Amino acid sequence: MLFEQYAGKMLAVCLRYTKTKMEAEDVLQEAFLRIFKYIHQFKFEGSFEGWIRRIVVNTALKNISKKKINFSEMTDYNQVSATIEPYAYSNLGEDVILKLISQLPDGYRLVFNLHVVEGFSHEEIGTMLSIQASTSRSQLVKARKILQNKILNIQKIAV
């Protein structure tokens, strides 16, 4: 029941942190093993889903930490259209957005997911990824710009 209720959502989380679906499934499996192992430590001091989500994210980060992620700055996307109108987003589906995020470089993707989707602060992200908070901030700015650029390109093609 626990698995049925949360597996879909958590697999979506895993997919945002991994490159392939197979990798995401491995992370999910490992995360649920941890959840079942440490479930007695849950103290009902917050949302149970939040607790599960945190374990899944940590497992995904641990999996990623095995690879060396380059948090270097990329300048290719600096020339971004500053004005992107709200209507440009209206027809964007979840799958499209997820696809765009998955195309981000690893470092950008990680920071973007952790800050925008999971809601971690830059200080927390810095601790989690062993980087400076300022690095996290700059990575987020870049990631955001890349995404906006990509969305704009999609709109141009559509028009």
Added chain:
Amino acid sequence: MSNKLFDDFIREKIGNHVATVPVGMWDKIVQEKGKDKKAIYWWQPIAIVAVVGCMTIYFGWFDPFGTYKSAEKPATQSLANKIDPTVEISSGTTPGNFTSPVNSKTEKASTVNVEKPKENALQNVSPAITYNDNREAEQRTNAAIIAEGINTVKAGKAHKNIKQLFGSNIKQRLGMNNKPTKEQAQVDSDIIPAATRPYYDRYSLISLKEKATVQNAAVNVSLSNLKSNLFSSVDCPSDRRSGNHGLYFELYASPDVAFKQMEYKKVRNGINSKDSTSTKQLSYSLGFRLTKEIGQNLLFKTGLNYSQINERFDYRNENERTVSTVITIRTITNSNGTTTTIRDTSLVEQIGYRVKTTYNRYRSWDVPVLLGYEVSGEGWKANINGGAIFNLSSTQQGEFLDTSYRPASFSKSGPAIFKKKVGVGLYAGLSLIKEISNSTSFFAEPYLRYSLSDRTTNASPFTQRFYTAGILLGIRFKLNGSGAAK
């Protein structure tokens, strides 16, 4: 669009995205989980039932006071410090025991431990009554007679306990009221080997007491009391199997109704009434019991019981939103005959409520330890049973309303809000038994069961316990003896 709006948009779009979980994912997790799992618990109930069963059989079939074997085994210990001043010890017997030659046709003789006197002076006095050496009886001192009196009183107390244990009509059942003939005495001495022959028999004792009465008339000890005490001390059955101590196997199932006591720790008002209801449903129990007669009307029962309490939990979720995609296709044909197909896609959001139904399951494995009192009529029996139920394992799955008014799920592998072992419960039942053949009976037992402790742990936001009522319906098989099932 500002960065904040952009972030909010992305979060809203993909924050609660649900991906399709591949089939077999759960099996993989279970497989991995199983590797880490320690020894499973399936053997525990079997082991406990085996131990309890062995104890039942041991206490039921063999003399719990355990001196039968020692009477057969020649003692090699010195008698000097271990001699029982109550009676003289013949060679080859264990001190401190009375042995009764109660039945001339059986080789077995029950023995009863008698408390040894603590006074050293009395211990050193040479006991007088013996059927082997009458000269010692004649040389008995007054002190020895007093010591004998003291100890026979103790033996009398022991006899009272035995009487309580085996019933008051034990003499009749064993034919001990009949004075044995000399022929019977001869058979006794023939059947029982010399080394294991009892310390004395009643015939020689009578004559010895008469002698003692004559020789020690001045001593203020009532030999008539002494005699009765000595006689009463040997009134015990030689073989408990000769009594009516049947062993039965009971197989049963029961429809149950469980009543729940639930209380939230921090929320004052009835949280349960807030958009949710939990309804009790038909529950059930099944199991088996071994029943052993331990007295004339007393029964000891133990076994293994599985019970499942079912409950339906409904939760009404307000402001449920459902988004539907509506595609409208229009075909326009202009004056040139050209047909154009136009597809309009729109999203329709419906707001309402949804009732979510969950079936909660509370499962328990228990070992009942019960005492019963049985009365009987022609072809029927009735038992009143009561005792404790020891929980071996408990698992739960389902949903409850948490303190934030949201349904939260629990399962056997879920958050630790329920105990894995509930503890002890109380059981009371009235069993009506109808004989259907010589060795088989049908029984119905309305019962009430109450848990003494909560099912929930300290970490749980609420406390919960059940009391259950039901009616056990089952079949009872007689395992030993050829008589009719009782």
